[in-house]
Amino acid sequence: MDFIGYMTINKGLLDKLFEQAAVNPRLRQNMDLRTSINDNSQRMLNALLPGTIVSIHRHPQSTENVFLLRGKVVEVIYDEYGNEKERILLDPAIGNYGCVVPQGAWHTVEVLEPSVIYETKDGRYGEDGSETYEAFMAMEAGKKEQASPAFSNSLGDLKKNIEYLIGMERQSGSMDVITPLYVSRMLNVPLEEVERVMKEMEDEDRVKGIKGIVSQSKP
Numbered sequence: 001m002d003f004i005g006y007m008t009i010n011k012g013l014l015d016k017l018f019e020q021a022a023v024n025p026r027l028r029q030n031m032d033l034r035t036s037i038n039d040n041s042q043r044m045l046n047a048l049l050p051g052t053i054v055s056i057h058r059h060p061q062s063t064e065n066v067f068l069l070r071g072k073v074v075e076v077i078y079d080e081y082g083n084e085k086e087r088i089l090l091d092p093a094i095g096n097y098g099c100v101v102p103q104g105a106w107h108t109v110e111v112l113e114p115s116v117i118y119e120t121k122d123g124r125y126g127e128d129g130s131e132t133y134e135a136f137m138a139m140e141a142g143k144k145e146q147a148s149p150a151f152s153n154s155l156g157d158l159k160k161n162i163e164y165l166i167g168m169e170r171q172s173g174s175m176d177v178i179t180p181l182y183v184s185r186m187l188n189v190p191l192e193e194v195e196r197v198m199k200e201m202e203d204e205d206r207v208k209g210i211k212g213i214v215s216q217s218k219p
Contacts, residue, residue, distance in 0.1 A: 009045070014070055014116050017047035021114075027052035033118075040127075043120045048073065048111045056082070056108045056133035059101075062122035066090070067098035071115025075099050078106035081182040082133055090117075106133055137185055158197050161187055 007013075021029040027049040034043055048054075048071075056078060066075060068090040077086040088099045101107050109117075122128065165186060166178055180198055184191040 009069070014045075014047065017045060017116060018049070018114055021047045021049050021052075028054075040124055041120065041122055042124055042128075043118075045069075045116055045118055047114075047116045048109070049114050050111050052111055054108045056106050057130060058104055058106045058133070059121055059123070060104050060129045060131075062128065063103045064101040064107075064119060064121040065098065066101065066109075067118045068092060068096075069116045069118060072112040073115045073117065074110040074112065075101065076108050076110060077101070078108075078133070080106070081179060082106065082137075082185060083179065083181060141186060141188070158187070158189060158193060159201065162194070162197060162201065 017029050017031060021027055029047045031045040031047075032043075033045065034041065070092070072089075072091045072093075075088040075090060076084060077088070079085045088096075090096050090098060123130075162183055165183060169178060180191060180194045183189075183198070184194045187194070
């Protein structure tokens with residue numbers, strides 16, 4: 001790896017990064033700004049073009065500082081279930097220059113126009129516990145399958161599987177609301193199917209509650 005010495009970050013440099021990003025299948029190009037092999041941080045320029053896909057990910061051991069040098073992006077923060085929590089518009093033209101992503105927060109970036117960000121955090125990516133949400137969910141699903149080999153994701157057993165998943169979450173001590181989106185991702189079932197079955201389950205519970213009240217009111 002070649003480490004840089006003195007350099008100027010100017011329009012010419014950013015234009016060169018955009019040119020490299022344009023021919024990169026990922027539609028982005030980064031430039032390592034570390035100056036020593038002993039530097040275990042992450043400090044880099046990242047040129048991003050509209051259409052690039054940045055996976056939802058997190059850094060469990062560090063906050064991440066993001067400064068936008070050029071362009072316009074939205075930093076998107078998610079909760080632990082993958083639900084969108086906050087959108088932060090970065091646009092130097094209106095005075096929004098950067099943000100700090102909290103340690104362990106799931107996040108991604110949406111690129112609205114060709115942009116270059118300077119990002120920095122503790123630890124090298126891939127050596128600091130950073131992970132994508134997709135990989136994390138796959139690992140969690142694998143753990144649940146090992147704990148219950150008979151667990152099935154087939155649509156025919158969807159109601160039973162949802163009840164099982166809710167039961168497992170409650171046994172773990174979690175009292176958070178279990179959303180259809182969370183269930184869909186955990187069971188790898190289309191969101192529409194999950195919403196339909198969970199609506200039916202809610203209706204059944206409501207009917208049972210009404211019947212119980214009627215039964216108690218009888219002499």
